[in-house]
Amino acid sequence: MIEFGQFSLDNGLKVVVAENKRAPLVAFDLMYHVGSKNEDWGKTGFAHLFEHLMFEGSRHAPGKLFDELLQNAGGENNAYTSEDLTNYYEILPSHEIELAFWLESDRMRFLNISQDTFLNQRDVVIEERRQRVDNQPYGTAMEKLASLVYTQHPYRWPVIGYVDHLMDSTLEDVSQFYHRFYSPDNATLVLSGDISLGLAKEYSEKYFGEFKPSGPVDRKFQFDGKLTEERRETVFDSVQLPAFFMGFPTVSETDPDYFALDLLADILSNGKSSRFYQDLVYSNGLAQSVSAFQEQNEHPGIFGLYGIAKPGISLKNLEDRAFAHIEAIAEKGVSEAELEKVKNLSVSSVISRLQGVANSADFISRYAGLYQNPDFVNQLIPLLEKVTVNDIQRVASTYFSKSGRAVLHYLPKQNA
């Protein structure tokens, strides 16, 4: 159990404090409820590019002062952007925590970006895309899979964005985006570690209290329904071994079926005793690796399967064998013991995400920021425990069909 206090400022900034004195450290985690799904087509990648710009100076901490002051205080900082959120964090010795309030409040209201820094960070982000996506074997697979599963919802494009869209973005977009999404009423602050609720209140009021809210963010999205066809594509890539990627549209992380789907993915591929590893990797030598996952998103995400075939193995055969495991569960279900095993693995994994101030702040901020429910971290284990063998069988027969899925094959270029 994680215990915490929480309060809101008049301007709508929500603050959660999880005090623990284990180490003289505090993680300061400021999450804005904006991600790549808030972008418009033609401007993909902008939420993430904007995250980079937040490190490039504000009125009272211009230039590189943000990093320099934090480093001088013995602090570390970074940020990340997902489809749903952008999270900025500092980890500081507790006696220096006021600095994080000063710096984060300054860039919430007084960001100051020049054309030069904008162009520089646009280059950096394009290199980030090359390094993580374009220059990696199978690096484009997840974005291609999403673009097959979704045709309407903005989850169809990648967080990192497309290069031509990034090149089309301008400094004017920066200003618009900033005013639309970066305000106290669209943000949640989580403090984890050696800080009291009283001090958190004092500093939050002092540094964020005077900012005006900017009103509700327009959150209208077009959703995709169930897939009613099979969408297939073959990609010839710079890879040595063929691989398949398969996606099914499923549910959001707040849907009652989310935990059953997550546990189904674990039954298939979590650990050396999982069904995929035992059958496809170890006993029958069809796959070099094979995995299943349920995406954790605010809106309905993808349940995915992927496998890399061993040399000389038919990719179609591997794909069919992997899917047959889901069909077998839909037909015959799973044993109580197998479900108990993956529940125990999930409990251990929840516990490991609560260790360390940075980890726990990040974990809490997701639920506090997206759903105004930080206590969700304490409800995860009871919710996992409630899943029954019937639930597993039911989701296996509900969400998976050969005529409602996307399938990608990655083949070595020399086969083209």
Add this chain to the structure above:
Amino acid sequence: MNTPDRNQIPKGKTPDPFVFPQWQEYTLINGLTVVILEDHTFPTINFRLMVPAGGIRDFGIPGLTSLTAELISRGTVTLEGSAIAAEIESYGGRFFSGCQWDASFVFISSLSRYQSRALELLAESIRQPGFREKEVSFLADQRLNNLKMNRDSTSWLAGYVSNKVLFPGHPFENPINGTSESLTKISPGTVRNHFSRWFQPTGSLLIVMGDTHPDKILPQIETHFASWCPEPWEPHQIPPLPLIRHNQIVIADKPDAVQSSIRVTHHGISRKNPDLPAIIVMNTLLGGYFGSRLNLKLREEKGFTYGVRSAFSERLFAGFFTVATDVRNSVTGEAIREIVHEMKYMQTHLPDSKVLSNVRNFLVGRFPSDFETNEQLSQAIMDLKLYGFDEQYFTRLRNQISRITADQVLDAARKYLNPDQACIIVAGKADDIEAQLSEFGNPVQYDLTGI
């Protein structure tokens, strides 16, 4: 409302002193050291066994130590690996093993109510490993395929060729997981011999962390481990680093690459080097943190890369120094020029006093966050034991770093950086980059067949 003066940078309060967490330590009669870190925050436990036999023992058969180590968690004389995996995973745990260059480790975790059985499985695995034919050939085959797949990663290729250039004829020359030649040769017999020669209780360390009580767990450790007898063995000599040709310019060609993976590299230092505090500060200034000279130049000024880092590898026997980055093809030559320039700059200029104090404060201030979780603490204690440091080591290192002067930084750069003799390795599209590299010497292409 208390309105802030935003022109006033907040001053920190008085820091708490750094205190390395306490642990309890015991030595069994066979020489095995046992460390217990009790922590009841969460109902979990893990055991980590460290054996001072790393990849450096791979004489003649690359990957043998690592394969031997990994096999320890894949079956005993009486239990199949699959059965052990199913059992430990049903306890919410993990069981795996492997090796680094200086040591091997076996790790097992579980929800704490299963701790006795987890300990028993660990003990049986290290004392009576199965080394079955099927497991040996399965793992060798997995590794052969991984090698094949790695050929499409420019960063892997750059690291691979760097080791070939820096360490010819030395165990560090080869991937720690083995080569396509060695992996086809290793038999269960080879593994058994290697295991009985190097995997001994003497010098080994068992770290227990989590929701347990020494009164309860220590007698069980005695029961399972005290009779693990050391076999007589002769320590073998580790060869010194080879003499190599300096200034080699080597390309690993990947014709469809859209970025070049660059390594500017030379031989490095041992983890036990007495100048380590100054070297840490010097390397941090050069390329060890976000605000480093290299990152500010190549990323924040030029926009060539997502990031660049420099590092000294930490090994018992001297490893290497390297600057590593990925840049778009067209700026490969210019990026290398900047890297060499910054290395030379460190050797010819005293660091700015404000920047130096900033880096010292950064390193000292972030110290506690390296020792926060059980995982980090166990890694730190393993390092103390492996490299023969006393328990004050980390406290002392932090104090030494806080006092490093500009002169010491300059001395460390002159003594331990070697830009004039460094080798330059680039994995990328040769057609685009070869001409750019000619200003540094005569680039040669590395023959990648047979990896």
